[in-house]
Each structure stands twice: as structure tokens, then as C-alpha cells.
Amino acid sequence: MVVIVKALLILAALAFPAHAQQKFITLASTTSTEQSGLFRHLLPMFEKNTGIQVRVVALGTGQSLDMGKRGDADVVFVHAKPLEEKFVAEGFGVKRFEVMYNDFVLVGPKSDPAKVGGTRDIVAAMHKIKAARVPFASRGDASGTHFAEVELWKLAGINIAKDKGPWYRDTGSGMGPTLNTAAGMNAYALTDRGTWLSFKNRGDLVISVEGDQRLFNQYGVMLVNPARHPHVKKEMGQAFVDWVISPQGQTAIAGYKIGGEQLFFPNAK
Amino acid sequence: MDTILQAARGAFDLITSGDRTLAEIVLLSLKVSISAVVLATLLGLPLGAAIAVGRFPGKRAVVVLLNALMGLPPVVVGLVVYLLLSRAGPLGGMGLLFTPRAMVLAQAILVLPIIAALCRQAVEDAWIEYQEQLRSLGAVGFRAALTLVWDIRFSLLTAILAGLGRASAEVGAVMIVGGNIDGVTRVMTTTIALETSKGDLPLALSLGIVLIALVIALNAAAMYVKEAAQRRYG
Numbered sequence: 001m002v003v004i005v006k007a008l009l010i011l012a013a014l015a016f017p018a019h020a021q022q023k024f025i026t027l028a029s030t031t032s033t034e035q036s037g038l039f040r041h042l043l044p045m046f047e048k049n050t051g052i053q054v055r056v057v058a059l060g061t062g063q064s065l066d067m068g069k070r071g072d073a074d075v076v077f078v079h080a081k082p083l084e085e086k087f088v089a090e091g092f093g094v095k096r097f098e099v100m101y102n103d104f105v106l107v108g109p110k111s112d113p114a115k116v117g118g119t120r121d122i123v124a125a126m127h128k129i130k131a132a133r134v135p136f137a138s139r140g141d142a143s144g145t146h147f148a149e150v151e152l153w154k155l156a157g158i159n160i161a162k163d164k165g166p167w168y169r170d171t172g173s174g175m176g177p178t179l180n181t182a183a184g185m186n187a188y189a190l191t192d193r194g195t196w197l198s199f200k201n202r203g204d205l206v207i208s209v210e211g212d213q214r215l216f217n218q219y220g221v222m223l224v225n226p227a228r229h230p231h232v233k234k235e236m237g238q239a240f241v242d243w244v245i246s247p248q249g250q251t252a253i254a255g256y257k258i259g260g261e262q263l264f265f266p267n268a269k
Numbered sequence: 270m271d272t273i274l275q276a277a278r279g280a281f282d283l284i285t286s287g288d289r290t291l292a293e294i295v296l297l298s299l300k301v302s303i304s305a306v307v308l309a310t311l312l313g314l315p316l317g318a319a320i321a322v323g324r325f326p327g328k329r330a331v332v333v334l335l336n337a338l339m340g341l342p343p344v345v346v347g348l349v350v351y352l353l354l355s356r357a358g359p360l361g362g363m364g365l366l367f368t369p370r371a372m373v374l375a376q377a378i379l380v381l382p383i384i385a386a387l388c389r390q391a392v393e394d395a396w397i398e399y400q401e402q403l404r405s406l407g408a409v410g411f412r413a414a415l416t417l418v419w420d421i422r423f424s425l426l427t428a429i430l431a432g433l434g435r436a437s438a439e440v441g442a443v444m445i446v447g448g449n450i451d452g453v454t455r456v457m458t459t460t461i462a463l464e465t466s467k468g469d470l471p472l473a474l475s476l477g478i479v480l481i482a483l484v485i486a487l488n489a490a491a492m493y494v495k496e497a498a499q500r501r502y503g
Contacts, residue, residue: 002359005350005374008308009365012373015304026367035467040451057367057448071356072366176466183468201468229356231364 024053025236028065028073030144031174033219034058036194036263041256046243052236060143060174068092068222071229074237077244079144079192079219093222097245100253100264101218104148105196106209107179108188116188122212126156133167135187139178140170148217149190155214179205192217194263219264221245244268272471279475284482291476295483298456301369301443302436305376306384310429313381317388318414322396335389338382343375347445350375354446367448372456375442380432387428392417426495430488437484457483 033039034056043054057067061078068076069092076093078084087093106125108116114132116125129136130153138160139146153160160168169187171178175195182189183203191199196207209215221241226232243249250266257263283291320331352358354366354374365371395417403413418425440458447454449463457480464473 002353005353005360008374008377009360009363009370011308011311012304012370012377015300015307015373016369031466035463055367055448055450055453057450069357071361174466176468180465180468199468201470231356 022053023051023236024055025074025233025240026072027054027056027075027077027240028063028067029056029058029077030061030064030079031058031176032079032145032192032195033077035176036192036198037258038194038253038256038264042244042249042252045252046240046249049243049248050236050239052239054240060139060141060145061147062142062144065092068224071224071232073224074233075221075223075240077219077221079217080147081218081220083144083147084220084222088222091228092225094225096220096222097241097268099219099221099244099268100250100266101216102193102264103210104145104190104215104217105193105207106188106190106215107182107196107205108208109186110204110206111186112208114188117208119209120211122152122209122214123156125209126152126158129188130156130158130163133165135167135169135182135185137169137171137178137182137185137187137189139175139190140172141174143174144217145175145190145192152190152214197258197261197263218267272474275471276474277478279471280478280482283475283479291479293452294455294457294460295479297369297454298437298458298480299483299487301372301456302376302433304373305380305436306429306433308373308377309380309384309432312377313384313428313432314388314418314425315411315415316381317385318392318418319411320385321389321392322410322414322417332389335382335386339386341379341382342441343379343439344441344445346375346378347442350378350442350446366446367450367454369447369454371446372443372454375446376436376439379439379442380436383435384428384432387431388418388425391421391424391428395421423495423499426491430491433487434484437480437487 039056047053057073059067061080061083064076064078065083065087067073068087084096088096106122113134114129116128119125138149150160169181169185171181175191176199178189179191179199180201183201183205186204188208221244223234223237223241224232226234245268250268253264253266254262320335350371351366353360354371355361392414399417403416408416438458440462443456444459444462447459449455449459457476461473461476464476
């Protein structure tokens, strides 16, 4: 089996010969940073400064961290602090740096069947949605946003794994597909603001709840541990980490706007 | 309906605009899928022919298995190739994950059973018909099989085109092993999936129309080449 695979790979190399070594790193990151357009704004600047190309594989936070654990990425850039701290504590990452934040918003149908519009209290809103049993579309994919959603249910005293009913639609997919589903069935959904602002197929959905401190969404960056995976490009990877938390990188993050609205707020220490 | 009309117009604009990014994505799609089909053909035709003329215990089981493998789920193939090529996997040292080569490998694995199974059937039918003749000419075993493959080469084109259809249409495998990296491993189907998840459905559909047009053009080209060759060598 492995022999056949190797033979196929050698033949495949004929179609795609190795190019003169281009300097690049592989970055495992989240769909929110990629699909909001932040990376398209940020990475060309980094590449211009350093000559290092950044190849982004955009997955949920859980899957991105798993990519780092397997050694398939050089740098991980995600948003679920407890999971990131665990990743570093277990020796998969070198050190975690805070980069920026944005916030989550609760979106829902304009008609607002759960009557949550206008409040700032996200926990009360979660309560009302559960009580009214109106459709709620969840990521259900172990992503950072899914993780944050489960935490919010917990704060509302709801064990969503146990208390969910047919109203709770577990889509098991990325932010975009989940919003497509929510728009299709007029459901509430938790989304990061960046994806929401750049999302086009909104249907009847509008922002229902925003501005609660508990909707804060922190992003962190870490180099995958070269002690565990010797092939990790540590100099180039570290150069990227250093750059995004440098004044220059931070200014570049603050400069990214959609329709005049700033999407991410740099807060590296 | 509006979206569909908008998408059709968008597809036309995309094709006529000569957009460079789109051209690169189209080119990569073609290179990956055609390479995969070439590899699968090189392996699949002899394999299918050998099974067709061979007499060995468990042949029926092999045929059933081969036919069933035509329905290999792309996402499973993608996952297996991912685990093989991952740094933590047996071939991790080659560092091939998230490269076009990995995508060629995954698609070749998907296409191989299709070409082999369809070839097996075609050669078996021809074998029943020409067995006596071939025997009297002294052609036996694998050599007879290859003679048959050559004889029915024009019919086998359909098997190869079926393989190409599979390769150019699938998204599950290339998404996992390629990672849909902008400018490196982004192909037509993964771009369509990406634009769908961004909620830009008209653009996604436009790209879909471009992809279908491309597949039709490829098939038309294959048909033309086949007819020209038949006239000349038929």
C-alpha cells in the first residue's frame, strides 16, 4: 500500500516539480480571520517586509490546534484561550501571545420571535431563546466560536448537551455555512463580528444582541514547538509571531476595515 | 431565479474578463485532475485488463470489491491521505501535505477504481468475443489482455473520461489534503465551497458554471481527438 502511494507520489512529482525553494511558513488559523479578509490585508505586508510567504490553512480552532499537535503547521493563530493554554502547557506550542480581539454578536431574524432584541445581556438572551424554543443554529464543530457558545449556555445555567431540543440545530460546519443555514431557517446564531460583516447571504438576519463584555473574543498566536517537531520552521515562524505583535503588525491589524468599520482591535502586550 | 440569472451573467463576465487569479485556479485544477487521471490510467488499464482475463481464486470477490471502490467517498480518501502525509504519519518526512502533489495522489486513488473497473468490464466482454481468435494467434494471458486493451482503446476513452469527471468534480479530498491555500492549493471546487461559505452564492454559482463549461470543453476535445484518431488509424 505504502509502496503504491510512494510510486504515485514520484509520478505526481513529474507534474509538479519542486520549485526553487520559496521561503514560506504554514499557518493554521480560523475561518474568521481568513474569510473576513484580514489575512489578505495583513500577509502581503509581512511578505514584503521579510520575503516570507504565509500559507494559511483556515479551519476551526479545534482543528487548527490539532494540526499544530501533528506538526503540520509552523504557527497557530486561533481564538479559544483555555484550549490554547492547554496546547502550550502540553508542550505542543512554545509560548502564547495575545494579538487582538473582536467580539461575538448574536444574530437572529428581524421578527425576533424570542424577543431578545435591544438588550445587551447575552446571558438573558440565551435564556429567552431556550425558553421560547425558537431555532438556534450552532457551529457544533469544536471551533473557537462553538466553544464560546457552549460557555455562554453554561453561564445561563443551561447544559446544552443535555437540554437541547429540536429547536437547537447542530450544523457541524464552519461559520459561513452555519450562517447560511441560520439565514435559510430564520434561526438565531452566534458569530464573530468579522465574519458577519463580510457575510453576504444574510436573508432576514440582523444583529440581535451585541456589546456585552462576555462576548469578548480574544485571539492568540503561538509557534509550534520545534522540540517536538524538529522540522518546524522556527526562525521564520517566530518572525511572523514577532511581527504580528510588533507595533507595525498591530497598526496593520487596526487598519483593516470593512465599510469603514474596524474588525479587529490589536491588544498585544 | 434572480440569483441564477445573476450567476450566469457573472460566469460570462468571469470568463471574458481574463481574471488572472481565476486563470491560475483553473490551470491548477486542470493540472491536478489531469495528472491524477493519467496516473490512474497508467495503473488502472493494465490492472483492469489483468483481472478481466485472469483466472484466479476469489476473482468474483475482487470484481465486487473493485466495483464497490468506484464509490469511494472523497472525504475518506482525503482523510487517509492526510494521515499518511501528515508529519505525524508514516510518510510525514516527505513534507508533502498541503501541496498539489498530495492532491494528485488523493484524486488518483479516487479515480483508479473507476478506470480499472470500467476497463475490466470492457476487456472481459471483448475477451469472450475474441478469445478463440487470440488463442489461435498464440496470444495468451496478460499479453492477450493488453492486445484487447489496444483493440478497444477508443471505447476505453469513456472510462478515462468518467475518471476525469470524478477528479474534476470532487471537493472533499482536495480540501483536506490541499488545505485550500490561496495561490498554492486552491482549485475550482474548493473556491466554490469557500465562496458558498462566505455567503456569496452568485459568485459561487458563477464559478460552478465556469467549471461545468470547462468539463464540457474537455470532453468535447476528447471526442474530437478520438474521432480524428479513428479516421486515421481506425
